[in-house]
C-alpha cells in the first residue's frame with residue numbers, strides 16, 4: 001500500500017524538472033551519452049511536435065531499466081462502456097440532460113474496468129475534442145498498467161483517494177484536487193481508501209495549460225507554484241503483467257514480463273501533475289453583476305482559434321458573494337460552447353435539488369438553461385448582504401464542440417428524465433401597467 005504521507009513533489013507548472021531516484025542516474029551535460037549511468041537506457045518522450053514553438057514545446061528524457069520498445073504485440077480487448085469521439089452510435093439530442101451518480105461496483109473492478117463514458121466530442125484520431133468518463137474502482141491495479149494514446153487524462157476524484165504510480169513517479173490525489181496525466185504515460189492506480197469514484201475528462205486536443213491573467217496581473221487565479229510533480233520512483237519488478245493501451249478508440253492489451261514503471265531518472269517539462277483546487281485564487285465581482293464563469297478557469301486546452309477552447313476546466317469553489325443590486329445566481333443563458341457539469345461536494349447555486357455530488361448535467365450548444373424556478377424566486381427577493389458559499393465544489397468541462405452523449409448516457413436508469421421539470425414553474429410576471437412588479441415567492445417550494 002502506498003504511504004500517501006511520504007510522497008515527495010517538485011513545484012511549478014511546466015517547469016524544466018530533473019529528478020533521479022539513484023544518485024548520478026541523470027546524465028549531465030548531454031541527454032544521450034554513449035553509456036547511461038547504471039546501465040540504463042535513454043528514451044525521449046515528445047508530447048508536442050519536435051518543431052512546436054519553444055514556449056509550448058513539451059518533451060522529456062527518461063532513463064529507464066528497459067526501453068518502452070521492449071514489449072510484444074497487442075491484442076484487441078472488449079472496451080466495455082468506454083467510448084471515444086466521434087460518438088456515432090446514437091444521435092445527440094438538444095435536450096438538457098442530468099444524471100444521478102453511478103454506484104460503486106459490487107464486483108471487484110479496477111480503474112480500467114470501471115470506466116464508463118457519458119459523452120464525447122471531436123475526433124480522437126484527429127486530436128480534437130474530449131471524452132467524459134466516470135471511473136469507479138474497488139480493486140487496486142498491481143500487475144496491470146494503463147496507457148492512453150488518445151489523450152491526456154484530467155482526473156477529478158469525488159470519492160476516495162488515488163495513488164497514481166506513473167512512469168514519472170507517484171502522485172497522491174483525492175477529492176478537492178485534480179491531476180493530469182499526459183497522453184501516452186503508463187501508470188497504475190492503487191486505492192488507499194479501498195474504493196474510489198470520480199470524473200475524467202480525456203483531452204484529445206492540445207495539452208492543458210494555464211489561462212492568461214489579463215488585467216488581473218502577474219499572480220492570481222491558478223498560481224504556477226501550486227502545481228506539484230512527482231519525483232522519480234521506479235519499480236524493478238518482473239512477473240506476468242498486463243499493459244492496456246487505449247488507441248484510436250479501442251482498448252488493446254499485451255503481456256509484459258516486467259513493470260513498465262522502470263524510470264530511474266527523468267528530466268523535462270511534460271509530466272503528470274496534481275493541484276489542490278482549494279489553492280485557486282478566486283477573483284470575482286466586488287460591485288455588481290454575475291461575471292462570466294471563465295473567471296474560474298483552472299486549466300485550458302486551446303483550439304486553433306484564439307480564446308476558443310477545445311476544453312476549459314472550470315470550478316465553482318467556495319467564495320464570497322457581495323454583488324449589489326444583482327441577480328446573484330447564474331443568469332439564464334444560451335451558449336455556443338457546450339457545458340458538462342459535475343459536483344464534487346455541496347450544492348450548486350443555480351440548482352438546489354437534483355444536482356448531487358457524483359452526478360452531472362449536460363447543457364449543449366444553444367440549449368437554454370439557468371436557475372430553476374424556486375431559485376429565481378428566492379434570488380429575486382433575497383436580501384443582498386455579503387454571503388459566503390462554503391463547502392461546495394462544482395465544476396464544468398466546457399468545449400467549443402457539441403458534446404454527444406453515449407447510448408449508455410441516454411438510456412441509463414441514472415438519467416433524470418424529469419430534469420426539465422425544474423423549469424416548469426417559471427411563471428409570467430410581466431405586467432405592462434407595473435414597471436415594479438413583485439416576484440412572488442412560493443415559500444413551500446423555496447424552503448425545501
Ligand SMILES: [Fe+2]
Nearest residue numbers: 333335339363
Ligand atoms: Fe451556461
